[in-house]
Amino acid sequence: MISVEGLSVSYGAVQALRDVSFSAETGSLTAVVGANGAGKTTLLRSISGLTSPSRGSIILDGRDLRHQLPENIARLGVGHVPEGRGVIGEFTVEENLRLGALAAKVDLKAGLAEQYERFPVLGERRRQHAAKLSGGERQMLAMARALIAQPTTLLLDEPSLGLAPLVTAQLMHTIKELCSSHQITVILVEQNASSALRIADRAIVLHVGKVVASDVASVVAADENLRQYYLGLVE
Amino acid sequence: MDPFLTSRIVSDLLGGVTQGVIYGLVALSLVLVWRSTGILNFAQGAMPMFATYVGMVFFAKFFGYWPCVALSILTGFVLGATTERVLVRPLYGKPEINPIVVMVGFLIVLESVAAAIWSSGPHSLLSPFSQVDFQLGGKPIALSDFTLYEIGTALLVMTLVAALFRFTNLGLQLRASALAPEVSRLLGVRVGRMLTIGWILSTGVGTVTTILVASKSFFQGLTPQVMDGVFVFGFIAAAVGGLESPVGAIVAGVGMGIILQFVTDYVNSNAILLVALVILVVSLMLRPNGIFSPSTARRV
Numbered sequence: 005m006i007s008v009e010g011l012s013v014s015y016g017a018v019q020a021l022r023d024v025s026f027s028a029e030t031g032s033l034t035a036v037v038g039a040n041g042a043g044k045t046t047l048l049r050s051i052s053g054l055t056s057p058s059r060g061s062i063i064l065d066g067r068d069l070r071h072q073l074p075e076n077i078a079r080l081g082v083g084h085v086p087e088g089r090g091v092i093g094e095f096t097v098e099e100n101l102r103l104g105a106l107a108a109k110v111d112l113k114a115g116l117a118e119q120y121e122r123f124p125v126l127g128e129r130r131r132q133h134a135a136k137l138s139g140g141e142r143q144m145l146a147m148a149r150a151l152i153a154q155p156t157t158l159l160l161d162e163p164s165l166g167l168a169p170l171v172t173a174q175l176m177h178t179i180k181e182l183c184s185s186h187q188i189t190v191i192l193v194e195q196n197a198s199s200a201l202r203i204a205d206r207a208i209v210l211h212v213g214k215v216v217a218s219d220v221a222s223v224v225a226a227d228e229n230l231r232q233y234y235l236g237l238v239e
Numbered sequence: 240m241d242p243f244l245t246s247r248i249v250s251d252l253l254g255g256v257t258q259g260v261i262y263g264l265v266a267l268s269l270v271l272v273w274r275s276t277g278i279l280n281f282a283q284g285a286m287p288m289f290a291t292y293v294g295m296v297f298f299a300k301f302f303g304y305w306p307c308v309a310l311s312i313l314t315g316f317v318l319g320a321t322t323e324r325v326l327v328r329p330l331y332g333k334p335e336i337n338p339i340v341v342m343v344g345f346l347i348v349l350e351s352v353a354a355a356i357w358s359s360g361p362h363s364l365l366s367p368f369s370q371v372d373f374q375l376g377g378k379p380i381a382l383s384d385f386t387l388y389e390i391g392t393a394l395l396v397m398t399l400v401a402a403l404f405r406f407t408n409l410g411l412q413l414r415a416s417a418l419a420p421e422v423s424r425l426l427g428v429r430v431g432r433m434l435t436i437g438w439i440l441s442t443g444v445g446t447v448t449t450i451l452v453a454s455k456s457f458f459q460g461l462t463p464q465v466m467d468g469v470f471v472f473g474f475i476a477a478a479v480g481g482l483e484s485p486v487g488a489i490v491a492g493v494g495m496g497i498i499l500q501f502v503t504d505y506v507n508s509n510a511i512l513l514v515a516l517v518i519l520v521v522s523l524m525l526r527p528n529g530i531f532s533p534s535t536a537r538r539v
Contacts, residue, residue: 052425078427088421092415102416106408107427153427 005030006051006157011060013046013213022213024060028206031187033180035204035221037197044193045087048159051191052084053077064157077108083155087162087193089146090171093135097126100134100149108153111162115229121150122178140171141166147178157189158182164196172196176203201225251500253381259496264448265466265473266480266488267400268441273482274417274532275437278327283473284466285349286322287445289451290315291461292353294446297361304367304537312446324437353463361460364453389451394429396447397489400440404485413437472499475515481524481529491530 007027013020021043028034036044049055051062053074062069070079079086091100101119105112120127123144129137134145143163150158160179164172180203182188194200201207204221209230217230224230243249265283272280294311302310326345330338366386404410415423416433423430445466451470453461462489476495480487495518499511506514522530 054421054425074421074424075427075429078425084425085427090419090425092419092428094418095415099411102408103411103423103428106412106425120315149426 006191007061007063008047008051009061009063009083011047011050011057011062013043013050013055013057015016021050021057024210024213024215026206026208026215026218028189028191030189031183032205033183033190033192033203034198034212035197035207036193037195037200037207037224038210040195041212042212044210045161046213047210048084048086048161048191048193052082052159054084075107078153081154081156082159083150083153083157084159085146085150085161085163087165089142089198091134091137091145091149093133096131096133097137097145098130099127099153100145101152104149104152110152110154115152115154119152122151123148139166140168140175143167143171143175147175151182155188157191159191159193161193162195163192164194164199167235172199176200179203199227247504249374250381251504252497253386255371255497255500256493257381257386257496258390258500259493260390260489261448261452261469261492262394262472262476262496263489263492264396264444264451265469266477266492267397267485268445268448269474269477270480271400271437271441271444271487273477274485275413275434276327276331276417277324278330278338278342279482280441281321281339281344282349283441283445284449285346285353285463286318286442287315287449288461288463288466289353290318290442290446291449291465292362295364295450295453295461296357299365304365308450311450312443315442316439319438319440320435322425322442323438327438328431328434345388350463357463359463361459361462362453364450366454370455385455389455392447396444400444400485403440409436430506438521471512472496472515473479476518478519479501479530481526481532484529484531487529487531 005027007023011021011024024047025041030076036047045053050057051069051157053069053076054071057070064080064082067080067145069082070081072080092103095103098116101116102112105115120130125141126144126148129141130147134142138146147163163175163179167175176199179190179192183190192200192204202222202223206223207217207219207221209217209224217224217227269283272278272283283346291311293314294397295307296312303419322345326341327338366385370383370385372379372381372383374380392515394538404414412423412428413433415426415428416430417437420430423424432508449466452466473492476492477488479495480489480491495515498518499514502514
């Protein structure tokens with residue numbers, strides 16, 4: 005279980021997050037939605053240690069992550085697939101996956117086999133440089149690289165960015181399946197609010213750094229005011 | 240006996256390769272630091288020089304040649320790690336001029352301290368192998384036991400560095416830290432530690448190079464400035480080959496060694512710096528990122 009309490013983050017004079025609080029149960033999928041500049045990416049970066057909060061706490065299974073280094077947070081079981089996927093284009097598919105498995109000290113052979121079974125196209129392209137993969141394949145690689153470390157919590161930043169609708173639907177299905185079958189706690193940041201709300205258990209709506217709504221995803225999705233003013237989902 | 244092997248061309252070629260591997264090793268040590276930290280280490284000659292003094296002069300009172308070589312390399316490792324942690328780490332993210340100024344200052348400090356401790360006069364290092372050229376049909380060829388040792392050592396170092404980067408988990412993490420430090424941290428890679436290891440490796444390679452240079456009678460032993468001239472050519476080789484490319488550093492170093500040897504023999508030894516600068520300017524005009532660096536696509 006991950007719990008965020010009173011989190012505030014500033015970039016100089018700009019306050020990116022203001023007193024953000026929420027918690028996510030083990031094996032649940034929480035969607036974080038909102039317009040550009042709402043603070044969604046900052047929230048994920050704060051959890052994974054890339055951005056230092058000015059106030060508040062982030063508790064993962066009873067341990068405060070706030071003053072931990074990103075590499076230590078990763079070793080505690082937090083996987084973060086950043087915006088733009090973050091695959092290393094100069095590395096082959098397999099080297100990217102090896103890198104993901106290293107710090108977690110998992111069985112590499114079994115881990116590779118599992119990921120190639122989940123994403124068969126990666127197995128076919130294991131010797132290819134990641135720079136040569138399509139957008140969808142890169143997203144699969146980024147997910148596989150995070151999953152090979154067997155995380156307990158997975159932070160996904162705009163995974164559907166630049167993907168075709170069909171690929172996005174498959175991706176969302178995979179994310180949902182990971183939550184339910186592997187008991188991974190997923191925090192999903194998405195601009196594509198309708199896709200995210202469709203699969204999420206709970207949803208948080210951020211607006212200029214503040215939580216304006218936090219509820220069961222289906223309730224948020226059905227709220228006309230939220231849809232119209234914060235999510236841009238006009239019928 | 241085949242006169243070709245004792246000909247002037249072959250002699251120049253062998254001499255050029257022998258000198259070129261030294262330039263290549265200096266270039267490789269520069270590339271190791273550049274790739275891991277984006278810093279051009281202007282003290283890359285002075286740090287190994289200091290380590291060589293400690294190992295090959297101070298410890299020479301107690302040990303023979305090979306233990307002293309090992310102690311020099313060990314000192315180089317310690318100096319590389321300490322320099323990264325104490326001097327360089329506070330400079331990450333600062334303006335590019337800051338590390339340049341600091342490392343030039345460190346170069347001057349190290350050379351001054353070495354001169355103060357061991358004097359600025361040359362210290363002859365015992366050469367473990369004969370430097371007398373082999374004879375073929377009564378004529379000398381530009382090869383000796385020492386040049387074979389020199390070329391063999393360079394090949395061994397290059398192979399070890401290449402194997403480290405290509406086949407080991409440490410190499411994978413070193414490359415990842417250089418290419419994508421933030422992503423690497425998200426995957427649990429201790430990037431700070433990798434940067435330190437990059438400097439350790441670089442100073443280690445530099446120390447091996449300095450021992451070879453200082454052991455050659457041509458360079459008249461070890462002095463505080465022993466690597467200054469070699470550093471200039473190694474630096475040019477790194478820029479020509481591409482600061483991102485270890486292979487480019489070696490190839491450009493060897494290529495430059497051969498060209499400069501021919502210039503020395505057929506033109507004038509005083510012209511080699513001018514020729515090296517012409518090579519640098521022309522290559523940078525044609526391939527600004529270096530011959531072996533991948534082209535960078537720019538979004539406009």
